[in-house]
Amino acid sequence: MDCCTTSANSAVTATTECPSCGEKGKNVQLITLKSLLKASALEAIEPENSFVFCSNPECSVVYFSGNHLQTFVENDLKVPVFQKNQGTDVPVCYCFDWTRERLIKAVDTDKKPADQIKAHVQAGRCGCEVNNPQGACCLGNVNSFVRGL
Structure with a gap:
């Protein structure tokens, strides 16, 4: 199952506290780290x-x-x-390169970026588990950011 697909049978994501700030985090797949860590960090990872x-x-x-x-x-x-x-050039949606700046411009022209992203997701084009550092679908971030504009 890819990260953008929901299912009633999906396992509940376990959470644990960050050793630095104490806030609860969300589990991510090892493939996310393997895809996004620089070589120097990847060489140090303990995959178990x-x-x-x-x-x-x-x-x-x-x-x-x-x-x-x-x-x-x-x-x-x-x-x-x-x-x-x-930063305004930081992606909100990593798969389809929707940065904060691009989202702001799209909303200003009455385009619906979330609808465009959702169509791509439904067509099976997303790869959030390897593109998005949080290892999960970006659509929630997009919707939250656009609502805050």
């Missing part, structure tokens, strides 16, 4: 560990292992992290 994404914008940690022995920060990733970086 489970990993968790910390979405707290005030915390420097992006990923941490469930046993708290490994942490990775935004500089360890190939892409900026939407939740950690407020």
Whole structure:
């Protein structure tokens, strides 16, 4: 099952506290880290560990292992992290390159970016588990960001 598909049979995502800020994070698949970590960080990863994404914008940690022995920060990733970086050129939707700036421009022209993204998702074109640092569908981030404009 890909990350953008929902199912009543989906397992509940376990959460655990970030060793840096103490907030609960969400488990991410190892493929997410393998896809997004720079080579230097990837060389250090212990693949037998489970990993968790910390979405707290005030915390420097992006990923941490469930046993708290490994942490990775935004500089360890190939892409900026939407939740950690407020830049206008940072993707909100990683699969289809919808940055904050592009979303603002689309909303100003009455385009419906969320509808466009949703159509791509329904067509099976998303790859959020390998493109989005949080390892899950970006549509919730897009909708929240657009609502806040």
